[in-house]
Amino acid sequence: xKPKKNTLTALATLMLASWAAPNAYAHDPVFGLGPHTLFKGxxxxxxxxxxxxxxxxxxxxxxxxxxxxxxDWVAGIGTGxxxxxxxxxxxxxxxxxxxxxxYRFWRNDMPGAQESAAVLGRVILNDGDVGHHDVxxxxxxxxxxxxYGYEGRKWYRWASIRHRFNRDGANGAERPxxxxxxxxxxxxxxxxxxxEPDWVWxxxxxxxxxxxxxxxxxxxxxxxxxxxxxxxxxxMWTYRNFAAKAGVQAEIYxxxxxxxxxxxxxxxxxxxxxx
Amino acid sequence: xxxxxxxxxxxxxATPAWSAEYRYELKVDGLACPYCAYGIxxxxxxxxxxxxxxxxxxxxxxxxxxxAENDKRIxxxxxxxxxxxxxxxxxxxxxxxxxxxxx
Numbered sequence: 001x002k003p004k005k006n007t008l009t010a011l012a013t014l015m016l017a018s019w020a021a022p023n024a025y026a027h028d029p030v031f032g033l034g035p036h037t038l039f040k041g042x043x044x045x046x047x048x049x050x051x052x053x054x055x056x057x058x059x060x061x062x063x064x065x066x067x068x069x070x071x072d073w074v075a076g077i078g079t080g081x082x083x084x085x086x087x088x089x090x091x092x093x094x095x096x097x098x099x100x101x102x103y104r105f106w107r108n109d110m111p112g113a114q115e116s117a118a119v120l121g122r123v124i125l126n127d128g129d130v131g132h133h134d135v136x137x138x139x140x141x142x143x144x145x146x147x148y149g150y151e152g153r154k155w156y157r158w159a160s161i162r163h164r165f166n167r168d169g170a171n172g173a174e175r176p177x178x179x180x181x182x183x184x185x186x187x188x189x190x191x192x193x194x195x196e197p198d199w200v201w202x203x204x205x206x207x208x209x210x211x212x213x214x215x216x217x218x219x220x221x222x223x224x225x226x227x228x229x230x231x232x233x234x235x236m237w238t239y240r241n242f243a244a245k246a247g248v249q250a251e252i253y254x255x256x257x258x259x260x261x262x263x264x265x266x267x268x269x270x271x272x273x274x275x
Numbered sequence: 276x277x278x279x280x281x282x283x284x285x286x287x288x289a290t291p292a293w294s295a296e297y298r299y300e301l302k303v304d305g306l307a308c309p310y311c312a313y314g315i316x317x318x319x320x321x322x323x324x325x326x327x328x329x330x331x332x333x334x335x336x337x338x339x340x341x342x343a344e345n346d347k348r349i350x351x352x353x354x355x356x357x358x359x360x361x362x363x364x365x366x367x368x369x370x371x372x373x374x375x376x377x378x
Contacts, residue, residue, distance in 0.1 A: 039317060039318065039361045041317075071360045107305070238309060
């Protein structure tokens with residue numbers, strides 16, 4: 001049996017890691033959500049990696065394939081591989097398979113700009129949770145979100161809200177739901193043309209709320225949940241049908257019960273091809 | 276006389292359909308980023324008769340220009356659907372014949 005500290009660390013890390021699964025579409029924010037979809041019949045190959053550092057270090061790489069059902073509706077499937085380093089011990093395994101879909105229900109196209117809104121859903125299957133076997137889930141988790149975005153030749157802005165419905169742990173332990181709200185601004189300093197490399201710089205404000213709950217772990221009562229606010233600089237680089245983006249989340253505010261593990265930082269890098 | 280008419284008839288049958296090279300200028304709304312515009316390129320290059328190297332996407336003008344050689348012009352309705360499938364809106368279209376008719 002693992003020491004108590006490992007179990008508690010695993011619980012907190014599972015909640016954070018499972019939340020941080022990339023939801024990326026290239027011209028969307030790095031950590032937040034945007035309404036960007038894919039052209040009809042188009043394929044998108046997406047590879048991403050993120051790292052979280054706290055008492056443990058969790059690194060995950062994800063591969064996702066998306067298909068444009070229409071110009072405003074996209075569906076995707078993804079999976080990944082994770083590595084958890086904790087107290088000198090390293091565990092590696094598959095991360096859960098995800099099924100996702102996004103539908104852009106409103107679009108206002110203007111000369112040189114696009115304003116739109118979308119809903120999205122994601123199912124996180126219960127088929128992999130690296131390093132968290134002792135708190136495996138009873139079933140699938142679900143995520144639902146709503147997002148708005150304005151994309152111009154120079155300025156960008158996004159707003160989004162999403163809620164993750166977490167299944168309880170296999171041992172009956174409650175895994176609290178999470179809500180996340182994102183506000184993002186972006187700028188393209190030079191309005192590049194189609195066949196030129198393109199840079200967009202972003203600054204995100206990411207708020208996360210985890211429902212509070214009490215959990216007894218190995219006879220020890222533990223309060224989980226709370227609020228966090230992050231400031232996250234990021235950038236997107238694209239060239240024709242290839243995109244790369246990266247960002248770092250730095251915590252600027254937290255309200256968690258004492259002793260609960262939180263991340264020192266989170267970093268994310270993603271690559272994407274449209275085919 | 277019969278022979279002459281027969282020869283003319285056969286020559287008429289043997290003549291290929293008249294085709295012409297057209298230039299299409301599409302005013303497209305929503306074109307904000309180069310990466311998103313790739314869908315337009317993919318869609319246009321699936322059209323029959325399009326000359327690949329003629330495709331020019333001018334983001335700062337919101338303009339998509341390409342040449343295509345066809346028996347008849349590509350309809351505005353077809354181009355509107357194509358642009359919508361790429362995730363944008365066709366606001367205006369200008370088409371003109373390039374040079375002399377071929378064949």
